[in-house]
Amino acid sequence: MIEKRNPIPVSDAIQRVINHVQPLPIKKIELEKASGCILREPIIATHAVPPFNRSAYDGYAIRAEDSTGASPHHPIAFHVVGEIGAGQVPEVPIGKNEAYRIMTGAILPEQADAIVMLEKTTKTNDGFTVLESLQPGDHVSFKGEDAKKGEVLIEPGTKIHPGTIALLATFGYANVNVSEKPIAGVLATGTELLDVTESLQPGKIRNSNGPMIQAQLDRLGISCRSYGMLPDDLDACMEVMEQALQETDVVITTGGVSVGDYDYLPALYKRLGAKVLFDKVMMRPGSVTTVAALGDKLLFGLSGNPSACFTGFELFARPAIMTMMGSKEPYLAHIHATLGEDFTKNNPFTRFIRGIWKMTKQGVIAIPAGFNKSNAVSSIARGNCLIVLPSGSSGYRKGMQVDILLLGVDQGEEKWRL
Ligand SMILES: Nc1nc2c(c(=O)[nH]1)N[C@H]1C(S)=C(S)[C@@H](COP(=O)(O)OP(=O)(O)OC[C@H]3O[C@@H](n4cnc5c(N)ncnc54)[C@H](O)[C@@H]3O)O[C@H]1N2
Ligand code: MOO
Numbered sequence: 001m002i003e004k005r006n007p008i009p010v011s012d013a014i015q016r017v018i019n020h021v022q023p024l025p026i027k028k029i030e031l032e033k034a035s036g037c038i039l040r041e042p043i044i045a046t047h048a049v050p051p052f053n054r055s056a057y058d059g060y061a062i063r064a065e066d067s068t069g070a071s072p073h074h075p076i077a078f079h080v081v082g083e084i085g086a087g088q089v090p091e092v093p094i095g096k097n098e099a100y101r102i103m104t105g106a107i108l109p110e111q112a113d114a115i116v117m118l119e120k121t122t123k124t125n126d127g128f129t130v131l132e133s134l135q136p137g138d139h140v141s142f143k144g145e146d147a148k149k150g151e152v153l154i155e156p157g158t159k160i161h162p163g164t165i166a167l168l169a170t171f172g173y174a175n176v177n178v179s180e181k182p183i184a185g186v187l188a189t190g191t192e193l194l195d196v197t198e199s200l201q202p203g204k205i206r207n208s209n210g211p212m213i214q215a216q217l218d219r220l221g222i223s224c225r226s227y228g229m230l231p232d233d234l235d236a237c238m239e240v241m242e243q244a245l246q247e248t249d250v251v252i253t254t255g256g257v258s259v260g261d262y263d264y265l266p267a268l269y270k271r272l273g274a275k276v277l278f279d280k281v282m283m284r285p286g287s288v289t290t291v292a293a294l295g296d297k298l299l300f301g302l303s304g305n306p307s308a309c310f311t312g313f314e315l316f317a318r319p320a321i322m323t324m325m326g327s328k329e330p331y332l333a334h335i336h337a338t339l340g341e342d343f344t345k346n347n348p349f350t351r352f353i354r355g356i357w358k359m360t361k362q363g364v365i366a367i368p369a370g371f372n373k374s375n376a377v378s379s380i381a382r383g384n385c386l387i388v389l390p391s392g393s394s395g396y397r398k399g400m401q402v403d404i405l406l407l408g409v410d411q412g413e414e415k416w417r418l
């Protein structure tokens, strides 16, 4: 007698997973190694940026009032008293109709409040003339215009990217608090599986899910520990699973979660004493995606079918791992797009079509990326998004508005809603 499974909505399934994950501990890491980590402290301006009033151009620093009334018919002359390159400090304040030759980024001399661009001046024996008047502040980068001292500039929970690194360096963060990164174990199950180096044999296929999941983890900046491929054998899987549970923070398997005679993952969870959070989701592909919890560890039982496996990772494993990393934006970014082709298959469950989105003159258009069954591998390779077609309608027509999930793009604060 086959056990009847209870399908739950995708958003409930995501919630059950997220309820089970905690951010990993915080650690300090050197700035050079922090790119791709999740920030676990706010970046607070320890000083104003810029830290002093500075010149935005190469030219001359003057008192703006001294240029009042300048015109092509009435040039005003300035006497140059010195020169300031970036990093140098002027020694004396300027007086009436005096100027410093100044370079971009150099601190303004006392009393100066405007910069005349070099191109707007005519050289004289002891200085230059200007043909137009300046206002105080012209071509000056003011102290604190970018950031005020004490301002919270970046909240914790965001991914550190090159811009964040620049900001951290600006404030002298040689070390920064980030989340520890989880170690993910990956195990492909299936007697039919061959390694990438092996030749095809009757009834066998190469293991594409294992390397794919490793690459999906890699896209999150997570390194994985591969437990290779195992035949459909409960005892063998049990042994490797127990090892993986000791060595990793989260274990991802592929295959063996359906109801076939050799689908051993349900029996494995039972033997381990793991609590199955769900084993049927109202989605296609990936309806048999199973997630179980053993203590504080999650076991992702992704389907063997490649498109289902891929989708299960992006919808469930990805946000869990991002949350473990301390991310406040663990979901894929989603945007609206116009469907570029009819999709009239019936939709008993929500469909996640591997799609291609592009920006056109008409806005963002998304089309299915070719052969789109659960067992497809070609469309995962062609796709750059998942087109979400909610259940209940079989009439998705070209021109309709749909949600698309952008693969490889973070910034998703909320899981998409149906
Ligand atoms: N009677 C039923 N049969 C099936 C059901 C069902 O509800 N009732 N569900 C179907 C759905 S939906 C899916 S999806 C699959 C899920 O299968 P499993 O997760 O049990 O995976 P396997 O049986 O091990 O393999 C399925 C398929 O995927 C290929 N595979 C497996 N591993 C890999 C890999 N590492 N790389 C590439 N391809 C892989 C495998 O050879 C099979 O073709 O079950 C349906 N059946
Ligand atoms: O779980 Mo299956 O991938 O729905 O076709």
Ligand SMILES: [Mg+2]
Pocket: 255, 256, 257, 258, 259, 260, 262, 263, 304
């Ligand atoms: Mg199966």
